[in-house]
Amino acid sequence: MTAIAPPVASARRRTKTRSEMRRSGWGRRGPLLPALVFTIIVTQLPFLVTLYYSLESWSLVRPGSQHFTGFSNYVQVFEDSQFRTTALNTVIMTVGTVLIAMLIGVGLALVLDRKFIGRGVVRTLLITPFLIMPVGAALLWKTTMFDPTFGFVNFILRPFGIGHFDWVSSFPLGSVMIEMIWQWTPFMMLLVLAGLQSQPKDIIEAAGCDGARPFAIFRELTLPHLRRYIELGVVLGAIYVVNDFDAVYMMTQGGPGISSANLPFYIYQRAFLGFQVGQAAAMGVVVVVATIIIATFALRLIFTSFSGTEQAA
Amino acid sequence: MATSQSITAQPTATSAAARRRRARRKRHGNSVTWGIVGWVLGIVFFFPVLWMVITSFKTEAGAYTNTPHIIFSPTLSQYRAVFDSGVWPYVANSAFATIVSTLLVLLLATPCAFALSLRPVRKTRDVLFFFISTKMLPVVAAIIPIYIAARDLHMLDNVFTLVILYTAMNLPIAVWMMRSFFLEVPGELLEAAEMDGAPLRRTVVEVILPVVAPGLAATALICCIFSWNEFFFAVNITATKAATMPVFLVGFISSEGLYFAQLAAAATVATLPVVLAGWVAQRQLVRGLSFGAIK
Amino acid sequence: MAEVRYENATCIYPGAERPAVDELALAIRDGEFVVMVGPSGCGKTTALRMLAGLEEIDDGSIRIDGQDMVGVPSRDRDIAMVFQNYALYPSKTVGENMGFALKMQGVSKEERARRVRDAAKLLDLEDFLDRKPRNLSGGQRQRVAMGRAIVREPKVFCMDEPLSNLDAQLRVATRTQIAEMQRRLAVTTVYVTHDQVEAMTMGERVAVMRAGKLQQFASPTELYDHPANVFVAGFIGSPAMNRLDGTLAPGHIKVGEASITPPDAMLRNAQGHGKLVVGVRPEHLSLGHDGEFTLEVELVEDLGSDSYVYGHLAGDKESKIIVRSGREHPKPGEVVKVAVDSTRLHLFDAVTGERVGE
Numbered sequence: 001m002t003a004i005a006p007p008v009a010s011a012r013r014r015t016k017t018r019s020e021m022r023r024s025g026w027g028r029r030g031p032l033l034p035a036l037v038f039t040i041i042v043t044q045l046p047f048l049v050t051l052y053y054s055l056e057s058w059s060l061v062r063p064g065s066q067h068f069t070g071f072s073n074y075v076q077v078f079e080d081s082q083f084r085t086t087a088l089n090t091v092i093m094t095v096g097t098v099l100i101a102m103l104i105g106v107g108l109a110l111v112l113d114r115k116f117i118g119r120g121v122v123r124t125l126l127i128t129p130f131l132i133m134p135v136g137a138a139l140l141w142k143t144t145m146f147d148p149t150f151g152f153v154n155f156i157l158r159p160f161g162i163g164h165f166d167w168v169s170s171f172p173l174g175s176v177m178i179e180m181i182w183q184w185t186p187f188m189m190l191l192v193l194a195g196l197q198s199q200p201k202d203i204i205e206a207a208g209c210d211g212a213r214p215f216a217i218f219r220e221l222t223l224p225h226l227r228r229y230i231e232l233g234v235v236l237g238a239i240y241v242v243n244d245f246d247a248v249y250m251m252t253q254g255g256p257g258i259s260s261a262n263l264p265f266y267i268y269q270r271a272f273l274g275f276q277v278g279q280a281a282a283m284g285v286v287v288v289v290a291t292i293i294i295a296t297f298a299l300r301l302i303f304t305s306f307s308g309t310e311q312a313a
Numbered sequence: 314m315a316t317s318q319s320i321t322a323q324p325t326a327t328s329a330a331a332r333r334r335r336a337r338r339k340r341h342g343n344s345v346t347w348g349i350v351g352w353v354l355g356i357v358f359f360f361p362v363l364w365m366v367i368t369s370f371k372t373e374a375g376a377y378t379n380t381p382h383i384i385f386s387p388t389l390s391q392y393r394a395v396f397d398s399g400v401w402p403y404v405a406n407s408a409f410a411t412i413v414s415t416l417l418v419l420l421l422a423t424p425c426a427f428a429l430s431l432r433p434v435r436k437t438r439d440v441l442f443f444f445i446s447t448k449m450l451p452v453v454a455a456i457i458p459i460y461i462a463a464r465d466l467h468m469l470d471n472v473f474t475l476v477i478l479y480t481a482m483n484l485p486i487a488v489w490m491m492r493s494f495f496l497e498v499p500g501e502l503l504e505a506a507e508m509d510g511a512p513l514r515r516t517v518v519e520v521i522l523p524v525v526a527p528g529l530a531a532t533a534l535i536c537c538i539f540s541w542n543e544f545f546f547a548v549n550i551t552a553t554k555a556a557t558m559p560v561f562l563v564g565f566i567s568s569e570g571l572y573f574a575q576l577a578a579a580a581t582v583a584t585l586p587v588v589l590a591g592w593v594a595q596r597q598l599v600r601g602l603s604f605g606a607i608k
Numbered sequence: 609m610a611e612v613r614y615e616n617a618t619c620i621y622p623g624a625e626r627p628a629v630d631e632l633a634l635a636i637r638d639g640e641f642v643v644m645v646g647p648s649g650c651g652k653t654t655a656l657r658m659l660a661g662l663e664e665i666d667d668g669s670i671r672i673d674g675q676d677m678v679g680v681p682s683r684d685r686d687i688a689m690v691f692q693n694y695a696l697y698p699s700k701t702v703g704e705n706m707g708f709a710l711k712m713q714g715v716s717k718e719e720r721a722r723r724v725r726d727a728a729k730l731l732d733l734e735d736f737l738d739r740k741p742r743n744l745s746g747g748q749r750q751r752v753a754m755g756r757a758i759v760r761e762p763k764v765f766c767m768d769e770p771l772s773n774l775d776a777q778l779r780v781a782t783r784t785q786i787a788e789m790q791r792r793l794a795v796t797t798v799y800v801t802h803d804q805v806e807a808m809t810m811g812e813r814v815a816v817m818r819a820g821k822l823q824q825f826a827s828p829t830e831l832y833d834h835p836a837n838v839f840v841a842g843f844i845g846s847p848a849m850n851r852l853d854g855t856l857a858p859g860h861i862k863v864g865e866a867s868i869t870p871p872d873a874m875l876r877n878a879q880g881h882g883k884l885v886v887g888v889r890p891e892h893l894s895l896g897h898d899g900e901f902t903l904e905v906e907l908v909e910d911l912g913s914d915s916y917v918y919g920h921l922a923g924d925k926e927s928k929i930i931v932r933s934g935r936e937h938p939k940p941g942e943v944v945k946v947a948v949d950s951t952r953l954h955l956f957d958a959v960t961g962e963r964v965g966e
Contacts, residue, residue, distance in 0.1 A: 031424030032440065035484055038421055042481035043447040049458035108354060116348030122355035124592055127599075128362055131591040133542040135559050136580040139566075140365050143573050150377050150573065152364055182361070187602055194603030205662050206695040208682040210709035210760070220708070224699030229603075243451050246544045250563070267453040272549075277457055284454020291449040296442075332679030333665070 047288070054281035073282035082258055083283060086266040089173060090242060093262055097180040098237045102230060104181070105188025112189070113196045130186035138250035141179040142168060172252045172260030179247055184240075188233045195229035196222070235298045242291060263287050362588075369577035377573065391578035395565075400582060403561040409472050410557060411540040414479035418487045418536050419529060421480070426491030427521075441492070444485035452545055463550055470552040478546045483536040490535065490601060494528025495521075531601030534594050541587045558583045610763040610796055612636040612659065616668035619654050628654040630820035631668060636813075639794040641787070643811030645801055646843070651820040652800045653768055659798060660689045660766045672763055683712075688757035689766040693773065694749045696741040702752050703728075703737035709760045727759045730789070747778050754786070758793065765790070765797040771806065783810060804844055808832070816840050838961040841887045841954055847916055847930050850893070853958065854886040861886060861955075864921050866900040870953045874965040878955050881964050887954035890916060890932040899947030903929055905938050917944075 057069040077083055112123055129137065145153050146167040154165055168175045199222065207217045245264040248254055254261030254269065261269070263283070271280035356363075370387035429437050459478070460469075468474045498521055506520045522529075544559040551560060565579040591598050614634040620627040629651040636642050644652040657663040659670055661682030670677045677685060688709070697705050706727060707720040715723075728734045731751045741749055750770060757765055770786070771779045787810045790797050801807055807814045808828040816823040816831065816839075824836040828844075835841035841849045854863040856878060861868045863886055870878075878884065893901075895917070902922035909916045915937040921927040922943065931946055938944050955965035 031428040035421040035425035035488060036440070036443075039444065039447055039481055039484055042477060043450065043455070046455040046458040046462070047450055049462075050454050053457065108358075111347060111351045111354060114344070114347040114351070116344050116351055118348070119351065122351045124595060125355035125359035127591065127595070128359055128588060130602075131538060131584070131588045132362065133544075133559055133562065133580075133584050133587070135542075135544045135563055136584045137361075139562070139576060139580060140361055143576060144364050144368055145361055147573075152360075182358070185358070190599055190602040194599070200693075200695070202691045202693060202695040203697060205660075205682070206689065206691060206756075207697070207708070208662075209660055209685075209687060209689045210756075211683045211712035212708075213683065213712075216712060221697055221699065239445070239448055243448075243453075245453060246559075249544075264451050264453040267451060268456075271453070271457055281454065281457065284451055287454065288450050291451075292446055295446070295449055332676070336679035 050281045050284055053277055054285050056278045056281075058277045069278070073278045074286070076279060077282045077286055083266065085258055086254075086261045086263050089258075089260065090262040092173065093177055093180070093244075094238050094241045096177050097184060097241050098234050100177075101181045101184040101237065102188045102192075102233055104185045105233070106192050106226070106230070108185065108189040109192035109196055112193055126189060127186040129182050130184070132183065134183065134244070134246035135250050137183055138176075138179055138247045141175070141182070142251045146175055168252060169256060172256060176247050176251050176260050179251060180241060180244065183247075184237055187237060191229050191233040192226060195226045199225050235295070238298075239291075239295070365577045366581055368574055369581045371574045371577075373572055373574050391574045392582070394575055395578045395582055398565075400561060400579075403556055403558050406472055406475075406551075406555050407541055407557040410475040410479055410555075411537050414476045414483065414540050415533050415536040417476065417480045418483045419533060422484055422487035422491050422532070423529070426488050426495055429488070430492045430495035441489065444488050447481070448485050456545070456549055459546075460549060469550060470555050471550075472555045474550050475546060475555060475557070478550070479536075479540040479543060482543070482546075483539055486539075487532050487536060490532045491525075491528060494525050494532075497528075498524050527597065527600060530594065531597040534590065534597050535601045537590065538587050610673035611638050611671075612764060612796055612798065613671040614655070614659075614668070615671065617655070617658055617665055617670050618667035619651075619658055619663050620666050627651075627666075627820050628663075629658060632817075632822055634815055634822070634825055636796060636798065639796055641790050641797045641799065641810060641812045642815060643799045643801060643807040643813075644815045644817060645804055645807035646817035646823075648802065649819070650817040652802075652815075652817050655817070656766050656768055656798055656800045659764065660687050661685050662689075686760075686763045687766055688760045688762040688764070690753045690757050690768065690770045692769045694741075694753040694770075696749055696752055696756075698741055701738050701740055702733060702744070702755075705741070705752055706755045706759050708756070723759050724755075727755045730758065731755045746773060746775075747782070750774060750782065754789075758789070761795075763796065765795050765799075767797065767799045769801050770799075771801070772803075786810065805846065808844070816843060818843075834963070835887070835954065836963050838885050838887070838956045841956065845889060847890055849887045849889045849954070850929055851956075852886045852888075852921075852927065852929075854884045856882055856884060863901075864924050864927070865902075866921075868900055868948055868950060868953070870950050870955070870965065874953065874955060878965040881955075881957045883958035884964070885956040885958050885961070887956060888948055888952065890930040892949040892952040893929070893931040894947050894949070895931060895933055895938065895944050896947050897945060899945035901929070901946040901948070903931065903944050903946045905940050905942045905944065907940055908937050910937065 054073050055068060055070060057067055057073065108126060112119065112126070132140070143151070145151050148154065148164050148166040151167075153167065157165070203221060204217060207221055212220065242262075243264055244262070245268065248260060248262055248265040249268075252260040254265045258266065267280050267283045267287070270276045270283065274280075367383070369391055370389070371385055372388055372390065429440060463469045463471075463474050502520055502524065541557075542559065543557075544563070547557045547560050548563065551557065556564075562576075562579050562583045565576055612634075613636070614632045616631040616633055617629060618627050618631055619629040632651075632655055634642070644655060646652050654663055658665055659672075659677075661677065661680065665678050672685065672687075697708065700708065703721075703724050706724045710720045710723060724737070725734070728737055731754060733748070733751055733755055736744065736748060736752075741752065744752065750773070753770065767786075771782055774782060783806060799810065808831075811828060813825060813827050814831055815825045818839055824831060824840045826834075826836075831840060831844045835844060835849075838851060842851055852863045854861045854868070857867075859869070859875070861870065861875075861878075861884060868886065895903075903917070903919045904922055905917055905919040907918040909918070913935070915933050915935070917931045917933050917937055919929055919931075921929060929946070953965075954963065956962060957964050
C-alpha cells in the first residue's frame with residue numbers, strides 16, 4: 001500500500017460505478033419523496049376525483065342520481081352568466097387588492113426604513129392585520145367599522161356630511177376589497193422592507209456623490225432593485241387572494257345578489273347550497289386550469305429574476 | 314457648472330459651527346417628521362384591532378351608541394359569556410390541529426427542501442412549481458371529494474383529518490421557505506464537515522440544522538398562523554367534536570343578529586394566541602415572510 | 609482641480625471612546641496625488657469619507673478650493689468617489705453607470721454619450737458599454753468605477769482602496785495605470801490604502817495615520833529616510849526597520865551587550881533622552897567578521913537576488929533582527945557577526961517615540 005493518499009480533488013472526480021450512481025440518485029431523491037408523495041395523495045387524488053365528478057350530473061339532494069353526462073357541465077359553466085360575473089369579480093378583487101396592498105406596502109416600507117423613536121413598536125402595529133383570523137377580520141370590519149349606524153367609519157365621516165351609509169350593501173365588492181387590502185398590506189410591506197434593507201449602502205452613497213437628490217435615488221436605483229421583491233409579493237399575494245373564501249362568506253355572503261361573490265364562494269354556493277356537485281366540480285376545474293396558465297407565466301418571471309446568483313456590483 | 318454654483322452660493326459669513334448645527338437640526342427634524350408619519354400610519358392601521366378590543370369590554374348597550382365612546386366603565390361580562398359558552402374544547406382542537414400539522418410539515422418539508430437545495434435534483438424547478446401549483450387549486454373545488462372521502466373513512470368531525478389537510482395546505486410554502494434558508498448555508502460548511510469525515514446524516518444534524526434553526530422557527534410560525542386561522546376546511550369537515558376556533562367565532566353569531574360587544578370579545582379571544590405569537594416572534598415572522606426575497 | 613485642506617478635522621462616532629479622526633491637518637495642493645496609509649482602524653477611510661461628505665465633520669473643517677464643506681451634502685461637493693467594492697449601479701449598464709452623474713447634472717444625452725465614449729476608450733471599456741455589472745469580471749468592474757469618476761471631471765478624486773479586491777498581478781498593472789491617468793488628468797486625488805507599497809509607489813506625498821492621528825505627511829523618500837517616529841519607521845519599508853532598545857552612554861549607545869557609535873551631531877542632539885529606540889534598516893546592516901552585534905540565525909528568506917536573514921541577538925532571545933544579505937548567506941542555527949552602518953541610524957525617544965538626534 002502506498003503511503004501517499006491521493007488528493008481529495010481527484011478522488012471526487014473518479015467516475016462512479018453504475019450502482020453508485022443509482023444509489024446516489026436515490027440518495028438525492030429520497031428526502032424529497034415523503035413530502036412529494038404526501039402532497040400528491042392529498043391534493044391530486046381529490047383533484048382527479050373532482051375531474052371525474054365534473055363529467056357527471058349529480059345532485060346531492062337526490063342520491064343515486066349520478067350519471068355520466070360528458071362535457072355538458074362545462075358547456076353550462078361557460079354559458080352561465082353568473083359564472084362570468086363572479087369570474088370578473090374575482091379578477092377585480094384580486095388585481096385591485098394585490099396592487100393597492102402593494103402600493104400602500106411600498107409606502108409603509110419606506111417609512112419603516114427610516115430611523116425614528118418607537119420604530120419597532122410601529123412595525124408591530126403594522127404587521128398585526130396579517131395575524132388576525134380572516135373570518136375575525138371580516139366580522140370586525142362588517143360590524144364595528146362598516147355598520148351603518150354604529151360603525152366607526154361613518155362616525156369619522158359624519159363631519160363631512162355622510163352620516164348613515166350602508167357601506168357593505170352599497171359597495172359590496174369595495175368593502176370586501178378594503179378588508180382584504182387591510183389584511184394583506186403587512187405582507188407586501190415586509191417583503192418590500194426586506195428589499196429596501198438588502199440594498200447595499202455604498203450604492204446609495206455613490207449616487208449621492210454623483211449628485212443625485214433623494215427622489216432621483218429612489219427612482220433610478222431603489223425601484224429597479226425592488227422589482228423582484230414586488231414581483232414576488234404580487235404573485236404570492238395573488239395566489240392567496242384568488243382563493244380567499246372567508247372574507248366574502250363573512251361580510252356579504254356574495255350579495256347583494258352575486259355582486260360581491262368571487263369564484264370560490266360561487267362554487268361553494270353551487271356545491272353546498274345548490275347541491276349541484278357536477279357543476280361545481282366543473283367550475284373548479286376551469287378555475288384551476290385558468291390559474292395554472294396565468295401562474296405559469298408569472299412564475300417563470302420570478303424564476304428568471306431569481307435564478308442564478310446575483311453578484312453585487 | 315451647477316454643482317460649483319451651489320458651493321459658491323453659500324454665504325461665506327456663516328460659520329462652520331452654525332452650519333454644523335443647522336445640518337444636525339435638519340437631520341433631527343427629519344427623524345421627527347418620519348416618526349410622526351410612522352406613528353400615525355401605525356395607529357391608523359392598528360385601529361380596527363384596537364377598536365375591537367375596546368368594544369369587547371363594553372356592555373351591549375354601550376357598544377350600540379351613535380357616537381363611539383372611548384371613555385366608559387369596562388366590564389368583563391362579555392368575556393364571561395364567551396368562556397361560559399364553552400370555548401376550551403375549541404381551543405384544544407385548534408391547538409392540536411395547529412401544532413401537530415406544523416410538526417408534520419417540518420418533518421416532511423425539511424428533507425424535501427434539503428434535497429432541492431443542497432443536493433440539487435434535476436427538475437428542481439418543476440418540483441417547486443408543482444408544489445406551488447397545489448395551492449392554486451381552489452379549495453372549494455376539492456372539498457367535495459375530500460368530504461366524501463372523509464365521510465366514507467369515518468374521519469368526519471375528526472381532528473386528525475384537519476391535521477392531514479393543514480399539512481397539505483402548508484407544505485408547499487414550507488418547502489419553498491425552507492429551501493431558501495438552506496440556500497443560505499455556505500457551501501464551505503458542508504465541505505469542512507465532509508473533510509472532517511462526517512457522514513451525511515450527522516453533517517445535517519450537527520452542522521446544518523443549527524444554522525438553519527431560525528429558518529425552521531420562521532417556517533413553523535407561518536404554518537401555525539395559517540393553520541390556526543383556517544376556516545373553510547374546519548367548518549365543512551368538523552361538526553361538534555373537532556371544531557376549531559374560527560368555527561367557534563362564527564358560531565357566536567346568533568340567529569337574532571350580531572351582538573357587537575360579545576362578538577368583539579369572542580374575536581379577541583379567538584385571535585389573541587396568534588397575534589401574541591406573531592408579536593413575540595416578530596423577527597421570525599419578518600424573516601419568514603421575506604423568505605423568497607432573500608433568495 | 610482644487611486645493612484640499614483638512615483644518616483640525618475631527619470625526620467621532622457616537623458612543624466611541626476616542627475620535628476616529630483626531631484633529632487632522634493636511635494641506636493638499638491642486639493636482640497633487642496624496643495617499644493616506646495606515647493599519648486598520650487608523651481613521652484613513654473615515655478621513656476620506658469626511659472629504660466626500662459621507663461622514664460628519666464633528667469639529668474643525670475641510671475646505672475644497674477655500675470653501676468650507678461643513679454641512680454641505682455630498683451631492684454639492686463635486687467630488688467623485690471610487691469605492692472599495694466599486695458600488696456600481698446593478699440595474700444600469702456600464703454606459704448608464706458612467707453617465708449617471710452627468711444625467712443628474714442635466715447634461716444633454718449627446719454630450720453624455722460623447723463623454724462616456726471618450727472615457728470608455730481611455731479605459732478599454734468600449735465593448736462593454738451595454739453590459740450590466742453582474743456580467744463583468746472584477747477587473748472590468750474596477751475600470752467602470754474609475755470611468756464613472758473620470759467622466760465627471762470633478763474637483764477631487766477620492767479613492768477608497770480601489771485595488772484591494774484585485775488579484776496581485778492585476779493590482780500592479782492597475783496601479784501604474786491609475787498613477788499615469790492621474791498625472792494626465794491633473795485632478796487632485798486623495799487615495800486610501802493599507803498597503804504601504806502602493807503608498808510609496810503612487811503618492812507624491814503620503815500621510816501616515818494611526819489611531820486617528822496623523823503621524824507624518826511627507827514624500828515617500830522623506831518618510832523612508834527620515835521617519836518622524838517609531839511607528840512610521842516600522843510601518844514604512846519592507847521588511848520593516850529593525851528597532852532595538854538602547855541606552856545613552858557617554859560617547860556611545862549601548863544596545864544589549866553591544867556598543868554603537870553614531871555621528872557626534874546625532875549623539876549631541878540625543879542628550880537628555882536616556883532611553884532610546886535605535887532604528888536601522890536591514891540594508892544598513894552587514895554580515896561580516898567584525899561587527900558590533902552577534903546574531904543567532906533563525907530563518908533565511910532567499911529571494912534570488914538577495915536574501916533576508918532573520919535572527920536574534922546572542923543572549924536576548926526576544927530580540928528580532930533582520931539583515932539583508934546577498935546570494936551567499938548563512939544557514940539557520942549559525943552564529944554570525946553583524947556590523948552597523950552608524951551613519952544610517954535613526955534614534956527615537958523610547959518614551960514618546962519621537963525622532964531625536966537631528
